Amino acid sequence: MNTHHVPGSDLAVAARTVRTWLDEADRVLVTAGSGLSAAAGYDYGNQERLKELFPALHRMGLRSRYIVGVHLPPALWWGYWAVHIDDIRYTPGPNPLYQRLRALVSDKEHWVMTSNVDTLFARNGFDPQRIFTPQGDYGRYQCTSPCLRTTWDSHPLVERLLAAYDPATGAITDPAALPRCPNCGEDVEINVRIGPQFVDEPYLPAGNRLQEWLNSADNGTRLLILEFGAGFNTPGVIRTPGEHLTRHLPGARLVRVNPSHSQIPADLRDQALPVPFSTDRVLDALDGCGPNAVGAPSAR
Structure with a gap:
């Protein structure tokens, strides 16, 4: 063009x-x-900030907050999202x-x-x-299916995850803290447009x-x-x-x-x-x- x-x-x-x-x-x-x-x-490509927030993932080779396509076990996946969303979406002040x-x-x-x-x-x-x-909002999450065309407030979810987060390993230490769909009990994801399931x-x-x-x-x-x-x-x-x-x-x-x-x-x-x-x-x-x-x- x-x-x-x-x-x-x-x-x-x-x-x-x-x-x-x-x-x-x-x-x-x-x-x-x-x-x-x-x-x-809020530069997703800032490697120093990434290393500061996610030392365990940095040691594993992660160099960008753009992690679509990165395969992590649920405990690490939700550890990342809890810290990332808390930093990007719930940082107080102007x-x-x-x-x-x-x-x-x-x-x-x-x-x-x-x-x-x-x-x-x-x-x-x-x-x-x-x-x-x-493209959505980090402040909401949804069922991955989705079983309902609705979303839920992510703030309580993030707080629950952070309470069970271990910075040394980057993982959620309590499996009970990992989120499930409030309606059907299946997997959930943050409500951002990454595929056809986006609500x-x-x-x-x-x-x-x-x-x-x-x-x-x-x-x-x-x-x-x-x-x-x-x-x-x-x-x-x-x-x-x-x-x-x-x-x-x-x-x-x-x-x-x-x-x-x-x-x-x-x-x-x-x-x-x-x-x-x-x-x-x-x-x-x-x-x-x-x-x-x-x-x-x-x-x-």
């Missing part, structure tokens, strides 16, 4: 364009992939990068669509009713509301899509839909912030801006661009 990329783009120039487009927009759709959470301090993003769009009508399953948007002030997470019913209402919001725009509505950290792991979730919307909605524009994969299709070169810099650098550059400059969010 032909793409358009601006080699050596000037950050200050790009920031001024983003600020102009944002000021001109009537609505903003924030879209995000794993690169945004990595920039915010995240500065996400709060700066909230400040950036706070005076615009906006929605969020993200492939991330860490709820960092909702945990940092974005309206939970205006966030679509089609997506909890997320469909938000997806429908987002579609209604997009459909409600008239031909004069100016939509700005701000895309952060969406690469090619699952391009059909964030990148491709953003490009589709830009092509088919009158007045839509796309800003693609990604230090490694900021390329845009050639046919969108007049409606899209590739910004080959990290999110924090872009926000820093926006600080000095106009009266609505990004600053620290006000206390809630």
